[in-house]
Amino acid sequence: MEQITILEGRQKQIFEKKKGVAQPDIACDTSSLSGSVSQRACVFCGSRVVLYPIADAIHVVHGPIGCAAYTWDIRGAVSSGPELHRLSFSTDLQEMDVIYGGEKKLYHSLIELIEQYKPKAAFIYSTCIVGLIGDDIDAVCKKVAKESGIPVLPVHSEGFKGTKKDGYKAACHALMKLIGTGSTEEISKYSINILGEFNLAGEAWIIRKYYEKMGIEVVATLTGDGRIDAVRRAHGATLNVVQCSGSMTWLAKEMEAKYGIPYIRVSYFGIEDMSKSLYDVAKYFPDRPDIMEAAKAVVSEEVKSLYPSLQKFKKALTGKKAAIYVGGAFKTFSLIKALRSIGMSVVLAGSQTGDKNDYARLKEMCDEGTVIVDDSNPVELSKFILEKEADLLIGGVKERPIAFKLGIGFCDHNHERKIPLAGFEGMYNFALEVYQSVMSPVWQFAPRKGGIL
């Protein structure tokens, strides 16, 4: 095994679970080290991905063209109706705008856009440069809102002002301004908001269907297949159900403080966590035992058909090892359980944005010998994949070709998933995708794992 150095200053963000050794907390929630080949993105990216699925709003990127170009329809967040979110709008700031300010250009762009597209609202993202040249986008938004009569919401997402997580927060901040402005009449007492579900490949629809089968009203999905009017009345729900802890916990807390709506954290990946997310909601409404009965019925019906179909995958995959490197840590927990249910163990677990509590829990969950990393880079990932002889990498777009070059299977659990991985049917899809990739005949022709055939 050739020696690969760990980036100096990164030792504290890497950790191997060992028995009988007192181990320090992992360092996380920090900016990436200058000079690292980080897999992370920026504040703007965080805001953009959270608000992106709101399909009847326009999303205007105020800055030079790149930020708009790179985020143009790259996330498969599906809409059942309008598709304004899939277009790319930019003020395309030029040198003169940087010198003299871009407010006027932003104003004109917004007026033109609102006239053209008649959206329900507009989100204005400020990028790095806007933070520097000092455009008062709040004032522009206020002016345009007044003239157009629709909410025009600034999103303060200057790339350098923190990590991707700060971008989530800026997005939630914009959402908070919308929530509370709609009518809550006729909302059932037995109602929830689904937070942190972005309807990638239609996942929110699957989840929604389960809850509706239980007799629960879903007021708003934030933000998958999102609509402005639904967001505006989200404060009428009785409970917030939060997935993707990184992006939406802040919003849930704010809504709790302002509207007294409690929240629970759930995950929709894997049989265990999916079932629990239904039961936990049912438990919240003890005066209606029929809801729990319905939840049990949903679970038993789904599992009855799912369980046998997973066995052929389990048989083939038992003993195979996986490496996980995804955005949020919460997802990692579910993935570990989901992988175990198809016979696989996890030898590397990491995330881009996990916090201290996440990593403490991860440490608890993982098997001995599992490597845990925060904000990793390709050198480290390759090193641990080879060392730990992983057969599968679960990650995002930048990790995919690394896995394939190393000759192991890959599953995209990020923006580029093409099939729903959430819910019970998602578990089947997940198992199928893992099976397809890990057991692919192509690996017979490839020198696997560092050149050994």
Added chain:
Amino acid sequence: MLLRHTSKEVKEREGLTINPAKTCQPIGAMYAALGIHGCLPHSHGSQGCCSYHRSTLTRHYKEPVMAATSSFTEGASVFGGQANLLAAIETIFSVYEPDIIAVHSTCLSETIGDDLQQITRKAKDDGKVPEGKYVIFASTPSFIGSHVTGYANMVTGIATQFAVSTGVKKNQHNIIAGWMEPSDMREIKRLSKELGVKIVLFPDTSDVLDAPQTGKHVFYPKGGTTVAELQSAGDSLSSLALGSISAEPAAIALEKSCKVPFETLDIPIGLTATDRFIMALSKVVGVAVPDEITAERGRLVDVMADMEQYLYGKRVALFGDPDQLLPLTEFLLDLNMKPVHIVSGTPGQRFEKQMRKLLEARSPETNFRNGLQADMFLLHQWMKNEPVDLLIGNTYGKYMARDEDVPFIRFGFPILDRIGHSYFPNVGYSGSLRLLEKILNAIMDRQDRDALEEKFELVM
């Protein structure tokens, strides 16, 4: 329909860009730097920039793309990014061990006034650059030009910061690659070899972004122009710049710094652009064009003749980057097709004049616009007003193609939904033949699809 909101009526817009036909400078600089062997591109800005560029290049090539970032924080944005860059240079050399770090700036670092020349010099003075290693740079603020000019700036940086003139000329010629695919660069090398011209090609992303599966993740794949080759470029007899926007600036800089005379040609896409390229090569070495290349040309002309009836008058809309659009437009005209609409987000009068000149002579009624608000929204509006038979452009064209039900050929950058561009060239006679095959397939598949049963032909 995804673009159902696109209105037919074209109105002048004051600020807004909708569905851009360009992206920003830094990604071009990153792509160019990947064409140097053992080079790690470095993005001096927020970490999002680097992440976006790597993701886009990864999607385009389906290859790992390595690059580092200064990871700007709020502090750096107030006090300047010098400390970040110096720290970055130190960590990169000690951990990732490249031979070269190619730093490019971003809108953020340019606006706060970071001077890359001064900072990289300080890194050298402070001993942060190990012996035999290099740090080069290019200024690429995102609020100027486009990804194409960013590429040009980095290629110029490569040329000026490596090439030295020893006073003794070498029997070799530089070919400065405009923005093209690894497959195109490989083909340029093959053609030069056939003609017996010894060349230094830079940048050269072949064997970098089309690397084979080896069971290893190699940080620095075997391809890329080497430092020794780049240094010797100052002693070359001449330079051939392929592309007036993306390659010529480097040739001019090299003439200035090392007195290497240059000639600018189009990227050899299509018959006549390839003719000019082959003639130029044969002229510099003073040899006749080898039979094999003449035969390649003959095969292309043969197909053009065989299939001429399917091409005549077919109306085409195209969008993309200047150095590719010029020869492509010329090729379409040579094929007796009709370029109806042409759009490029890349600003610049040089390109505008060149395109206007070409169109004035051969297709004066063509709609053409580049620069601000020359975006896909405008192109789509034009297509609604004057429909076309074929659309050529990068992946983002698929929305328009679907909405207007027009056959579509992927060409340019980025291509996020098909493979092939890394492996099969569009340059040279055989590359042009492949492009022609694609054009014919698109048109004839459509003819088959739409044919009435009694008109559905077996032999075409």
